[in-house]
Amino acid sequence: xxxxxxxxxxxxxxxxxxxxxxxxxxxxxxxxxxxxxxxxxxxxxxxxxxxxxxxxxxxxxxxxxxxxxxxxxxxxxxxxxxxxxxxxxxxxxxxxxxxxxxxxxxxxxxxxxxxxxxxxxxxxxxxxxxxxxxxxxxxxxxxxxxxxxxxxxxxxxxxxxxxxxxxxxxxxxxxxxxxxxxxxxxxxxxxxxxxxxxxxxxxxxxxxxxxxxxxxxxxxxxxxxxxxxxxxxxxxxxxxxxxxxxxxxxxxxxxxxxxxxxxxxxxxxxxxxxxxxxxxxxxxxxxxxxxxxxxxxxxxxxxxxxxxxxxxxxxxxxxxxxxxxxxxxxxxxxxxxxxxxxxxxxxxxxxxxxxxxxxxxxxxxxxxxxxxxxxx
Amino acid sequence: xxxxxxxxxxxxxxxxxxxxxxxxxxxxxxxxxxxxxxxxxxxxxxxxxxxxxxxxxxxxxxxxxxxxxxxxxxxxxxxxxxxxxxxxxxxxxxxxxxxxxxxxxxxxxxxxxxxxxxxxxxxxxxxxxxxxxxxxxxxxxxxxxxxxxxxxxxxxxxxxxxxxxxxxxxxxxxxxxxxxxxxxxxxxxxxxxxxxxxxxxxxxxxxxxxxxxxxxxxxxxxxxxxxxxxxxxxxxxxxxxxxxxxxxxxxxxxxxxxxxxxxxxxxxxxxxxxxxxxxxxxxxxxxxxxxxxxxxxxxxxxxxxx
Numbered sequence: 001x002x003x004x005x006x007x008x009x010x011x012x013x014x015x016x017x018x019x020x021x022x023x024x025x026x027x028x029x030x031x032x033x034x035x036x037x038x039x040x041x042x043x044x045x046x047x048x049x050x051x052x053x054x055x056x057x058x059x060x061x062x063x064x065x066x067x068x069x070x071x072x073x074x075x076x077x078x079x080x081x082x083x084x085x086x087x088x089x090x091x092x093x094x095x096x097x098x099x100x101x102x103x104x105x106x107x108x109x110x111x112x113x114x115x116x117x118x119x120x121x122x123x124x125x126x127x128x129x130x131x132x133x134x135x136x137x138x139x140x141x142x143x144x145x146x147x148x149x150x151x152x153x154x155x156x157x158x159x160x161x162x163x164x165x166x167x168x169x170x171x172x173x174x175x176x177x178x179x180x181x182x183x184x185x186x187x188x189x190x191x192x193x194x195x196x197x198x199x200x201x202x203x204x205x206x207x208x209x210x211x212x213x214x215x216x217x218x219x220x221x222x223x224x225x226x227x228x229x230x231x232x233x234x235x236x237x238x239x240x241x242x243x244x245x246x247x248x249x250x251x252x253x254x255x256x257x258x259x260x261x262x263x264x265x266x267x268x269x270x271x272x273x274x275x276x277x278x279x280x281x282x283x284x285x286x287x288x289x290x291x292x293x294x295x296x297x298x299x300x301x302x303x304x305x306x307x308x309x310x311x312x313x314x315x316x317x318x319x320x321x322x323x324x325x326x327x328x329x330x331x332x333x334x335x336x337x338x339x340x341x342x343x344x345x346x347x348x349x350x351x352x353x354x355x356x357x358x359x360x361x362x363x364x365x366x367x368x369x370x371x372x373x374x375x376x
Numbered sequence: 377x378x379x380x381x382x383x384x385x386x387x388x389x390x391x392x393x394x395x396x397x398x399x400x401x402x403x404x405x406x407x408x409x410x411x412x413x414x415x416x417x418x419x420x421x422x423x424x425x426x427x428x429x430x431x432x433x434x435x436x437x438x439x440x441x442x443x444x445x446x447x448x449x450x451x452x453x454x455x456x457x458x459x460x461x462x463x464x465x466x467x468x469x470x471x472x473x474x475x476x477x478x479x480x481x482x483x484x485x486x487x488x489x490x491x492x493x494x495x496x497x498x499x500x501x502x503x504x505x506x507x508x509x510x511x512x513x514x515x516x517x518x519x520x521x522x523x524x525x526x527x528x529x530x531x532x533x534x535x536x537x538x539x540x541x542x543x544x545x546x547x548x549x550x551x552x553x554x555x556x557x558x559x560x561x562x563x564x565x566x567x568x569x570x571x572x573x574x575x576x577x578x579x580x581x582x583x584x585x586x587x588x589x590x591x592x593x594x595x596x597x598x599x600x601x602x603x604x605x606x607x608x609x610x611x612x613x614x615x616x617x618x619x620x621x622x623x624x625x626x627x628x629x630x631x632x633x634x635x636x637x638x639x640x641x642x643x644x645x646x647x648x649x650x651x652x653x654x655x656x657x658x659x660x661x662x663x664x665x666x667x668x669x670x671x672x673x674x675x676x677x678x679x680x681x682x
Contacts, residue, residue: 006461288470333474343462
């Protein structure tokens with residue numbers, strides 16, 4: 001019988017921290033090929049439809065940008081949280097609240113027009129998302145409530161709240177009973193980047209700007225250092241005078257604001273009104289994006305594009321091969337699994353040992369530790 | 377009187393999946409592992425149980441399939457976090473995301489099909505006793521399993537040597553390892569048990585609660601089960617109490633919707649989730665108590681030194 005054994009590397013491997021997303025992607029492709037084969041589809045054909053055809057024309061690249069924008073925006077914020085060892089997994093809810101609060105002006109004051117409308121909407125969206133994210137932050141700092149569970153529970157609440165808004169108070173009276181708000185006026189719609197070429201809107205620019213800004217914050221400013229210190233060693237952070245509670249608020253409100261911005265950008269730029277469902281799970285997929293991008297904002301741009309492609313590919317195989325578009329979710333889940341697994345290689349060497357094999361040659365220190373363990 | 381009995385019965389049906397999933401997770405967390413993939417394992421159990429029940433025509437085979445699939449799915453988590461020492465929070469999340477996706481894909485052809493329901497217990501004579509007969513002797517088989525599990529886990533954790541060992545691993549894996557205890561092996565078994573329980577809980581949803589397949593039919597119950605473990609401060613009987621409170625909330629809001637209480641139905645639907653938040657706040661307010669009850673090495677990866 002063989003057994004896996006992890007041996008700690010003296011320092012993190014730079015090679016594997018670069019390679020691991022690519023290894024993970026390769027493994028996902030292999031697992032995906034097996035899955036397609038099991039579904040009775042020629043894997044090569046399926047991959048062509050899944051990964052190549054959806055981005056072979058210019059307008060399709062615009063669709064890719066539309067899907068990637070919210071993923072990147074949300075994931076950039078989440079990366080700050082996760083670096084600080086703060087687990088905000090409720091970005092989906094913050095996205096929705098951003099969409100709702102940002103829509104106050106075009107839905108309730110449609111007569112208000114002009115160049116001020118959009119900036120105000122975006123600002124309100126960010127405030128909405130940040131305020132909603134502040135709830136788990138407050139509960140964590142004030143009552144030490146587990147933020148994973150509270151932030152997630154608030155996602156369900158946000159989804160139901162949106163559902164109520166578009167069926168109740170905000171329903172379009174001329175909408176033939178459809179659960180949706182009125183169509184936003186022209187000055188409340190996020191402009192498209194190149195209307196002649198495709199639908200991509202300013203949201204993608206926001207995503208790129210946010211990624212670069214957060215990258216600067218994390219790598220060039222004291223705040224970023226604070227995030228990393230508190231994340232890797234809270235004790236050291238306290239000695240340095242960094243407030244862990246302030247950090248919880250900072251990380252939550254920053255990621256909430258970015259998720260809210262993503263929400264209002266999606267509603268204003270891509271959908272044009274509020275509907276019962278405004279997100280195909282962007283808030284959750286962004287968690288995968290954040291990890292695939294190594295929690296590095298620039299890596300997240302690339303990862304966001306890859307995950308956006310899985311959405312488009314899912315739609316493509318559904319129409320072309322009649323496979324459920326849930327296949328996209330499966331790909332996303334597998335990708336995260338493999339990324340996390342490959343990340344082990346950064347910190348550890350993996351060795352296969354037979355159970356009967358003699359003690360592997362290691363450093364003196366490890367041997368001594370083993371003897372101590374055996375001596376009980 | 378009949379109405380009260382019926383309400384109690386529905387509360388028990390709503391509480392059972394929460395109880396089973398939470399009891400399983402309790403054992404996992406007592407061993408020091410935090411598996412956030414309960415929702416994913418549950419939904420896999422639900423789709424597997426429904427599928428096997430539908431294809432074979434036997435809800436019992438469906439039940440076994442649900443358990444096996446839940447355990448197999450948790451094995452993925454175990455390999456990742458225990459053998460490869462990955463981050464438990466992130467891995468658990470990915471298990472949930474993968475489970476929701478896989479179940480959706482596997483279940484596409486099951487949507488709208490009539491499922492097989494596990495028959496309720498029926499003991500001639502006993503089950504027809506007024507009031508208590510139905511409550512004690514006329515429920516679905518998984519209800520009895522859930523109660524038996526609670527008793528068994530309490531006994532195992534606090535009355536057996538293996539249970540003591542498991543708890544010691546959860547409190548300090550380093551010390552346990554130094555004592556020569558096979559930390560990783562224990563944790564593998566605990567995670568598999570948790571997965572089997574979550575699968576069974578999912579099977580309850582698609583074989584008893586609503587015998588059909590609906591995408592995302594677990595509707596956050598896996599997450600509520602996770603919250604229940606915290607609420608119960610890692611004690612099986614408190615998990616039972618918590619599960620029934622949440623079952624009551626769940627059923628209460630459904631009844632309130634049916635009675636047409638002039639409150640938006642969405643607000644009522646969000647009550648179980650809001651209640652979870654409130655309960656978590658109340659229970660974690662006392663920092664010292666939480667610190668005392670939480671398994672000390674919960675969520676920390678462990679790599680044995682050799």
